């Protein structure tokens with residue numbers, strides 16, 4: 001266990017405990033916003049303190065009336081440099097909110113803007129319990145366990161710290177051949193939709209906007225499985241690809257309904273079904289909250305092989321970080 005990370009988490013959790021909390025905001029852009037979103041889902045399900053997710057600039061511009069000294073604002077920027085997220089964190093602090101920021105870069109502008117800072121590891125060598133989701137889940141379940149002590153939350157933290165890494169590795173190995181087949185079969189597709197609901201929706205969103213659009217320049221759109229029947233299903237056809245992510249929790253009914261319909265008319269469905277994951281080691285009562293993380297790792301491997309078969313590295317950009325925007 002990284003002791004520096006553990007100290008940073010302890011300080012942030014204690015700070016939350018010392019306050020009277022009225023609401024919790026999650027603020028970030030793009031992939032980082034998608035990373036934070038499952039935490040909001042978990043809070044929604046577990047406690048009655050209201051919470052919301054905002055894209056950083058909208059947070060400033062909309063300026064929620066309830067943002068005040070009773071707010072906790074959790075922001076995240078992988079680079080620590082996204083100006084909107086830095087400004088949103090400064091904005092939250094100026095309103096008296098308790099600010100906690102996650103970043104891979106120590107001493108970045110975001111790092112210096114927040115009151116409490118959480119560093120996370122990144123890259124192929126990083127252990128799951130120390131990466132972005134590992135730190136976020138230790139924070140969220142740590143906060144829950146502090147505010148509402150419950151063995152379930154303690155076991156969730158324990159699942160992150162002792163099992164998540166191996167769960168990721170096993171599921172990556174189990175889906176390696178499927179990832180290669182996806183890369184090979186879908187390499188010439190000009191458009192790929194993603195679909196999910198509940199805690200998995202932000203994964204469908206980040207796969208569409210970050211992996212497919214940003215990193216592969218493939219047209220895409222994330223469709224909420226519940227919303228599919230309210231417009232998007234009209235584009236379903238035998239040659240239109242959909243990646244459907246099915247969860248194991250309370251919103252699976254919506255995933256099933258969308259999948260049942262979609263497979264009648266599309267011959268190109270890539271199903272990522274959390275029911276097939278090996279979740280051994282993750283406490284049973286919180287598996288729904290972890291299956292989306294496993295789906296993310298599985299899908300990342302799919303993107304990696306798509307990129308290899310297309311000869312288009314995931315790191316290539318046309319505009320991002322190259323010009324003013």
Ligand SMILES: O=P(O)(O)OC[C@H]1O[C@](O)(CO)[C@@H](O)[C@@H]1O
Pocket residue numbers: 029030031032076077078079080081082085210214
């Ligand atoms: O604030 P961050 O996490 O550094 O984000 C920077 C960029 O990285 C992404 O999350 C993924 O490349 C983009 O969506 C975003 O614009």
